[in-house]
Amino acid sequence: MKKIALTLLLAIGLYAATTHSAKVLETMNSGGYSYIKVQDKNQKYWIAMTQRAVKVGDTIRYSEQGWMQNFHSKTLNHTFDKILFAADVNAPQQVQHKKTPSDIIHSKYQEKSTQSIAELFKERAKYANTKVTVKGKVTKVSEAIMGLNWVHIEDGSRYKGMDDLVFTTKENPPKVGDIVYAKGVAVKDKDFGYGYFYPLIIQEATFSSKN
Missing domain, CATH: 2.40.50.140 (Nucleic acid-binding proteins)
Incomplete structure (x- = not known):
């Protein structure tokens, strides 16, 4: 998993973030990552990204971060001839700013030693x-x-x-x-x-x- 994370971080500075839209053919999760085989127009290939809830038949969008040849996943005990490390652009994991009418500063659970x-x-x-x-x-x-x-x-x-x-x-x-x-x-x-x-x-x- 450390090797995957390092690869993803290095890829930020080395590859342009080309965006793809593709159909999910196979999917499996391991070590906090999703490995997904996709149909991208006339091409079929594997991608890896931080774990996502996807299923066969879904259409997903993702940005290209970097390719690796002969990548071996220790958690899957499987070697991919070629795999694309990608970032999910469908549902980024970030704080959702909900629309609410007004601020409420004090918590109903708040105590003297805690912050809201x-x-x-x-x-x-x-x-x-x-x-x-x-x-x-x-x-x-x-x-x-x-x-x-x-x-x-x-x-x-x-x-x-x-x-x-x-x-x-x-x-x-x-x-x-x-x-x-x-x-x-x-x-x-x-x-x-x-x-x-x-x-x-x-x-x-x-x-x-x-x-």
């Missing part, structure tokens, strides 16, 4: 590179993406439509619906590339039911 999600977004320059604590409800969990588990938390507050805060961790994540204390380091304007941009994200996160 709205407060963190509003004052993200102030909180950047500091440890923060949020109490809220887990709304989504995506596991084993780029070697991390991605946990979305909401607490009833919002700032300029932003009410969903992402925490990344290498620990076992909590379950959707859990009310947790989430602690970690706030990072401002984090760009992972390939559509992974966050105005605020909490890294090195830990979760507990008690503060």
Whole structure:
């Protein structure tokens, strides 16, 4: 997986981002990545991208990041004669700015020792590179993406439509619906590339039911 990630990062500076539209012929997931065989006009070939929910028959759009010959996937124990590393342009993993009527700065879960999600977004320059604590409800969990588990938390507050805060961790994540204390380091304007941009994200996160 490290080899794949390195290849993707190197490809950013080496290849133009040509966009393709193709039909899914085969698909399999391994090591946090999706390996997809596509029909692109008169050509059939394999692509690799960070794990996505796709199925045979879907039409997907993706941008070209770089080709590799004789690429061996250790997690699949399979060698691809030729494979395209790609970025998904259908559904980039980024914070969704929801349209809401007004800001709500205070969280219904907030305590003296915690910050609300709205407060963190509003004052993200102030909180950047500091440890923060949020109490809220887990709304989504995506596991084993780029070697991390991605946990979305909401607490009833919002700032300029932003009410969903992402925490990344290498620990076992909590379950959707859990009310947790989430602690970690706030990072401002984090760009992972390939559509992974966050105005605020909490890294090195830990979760507990008690503060």
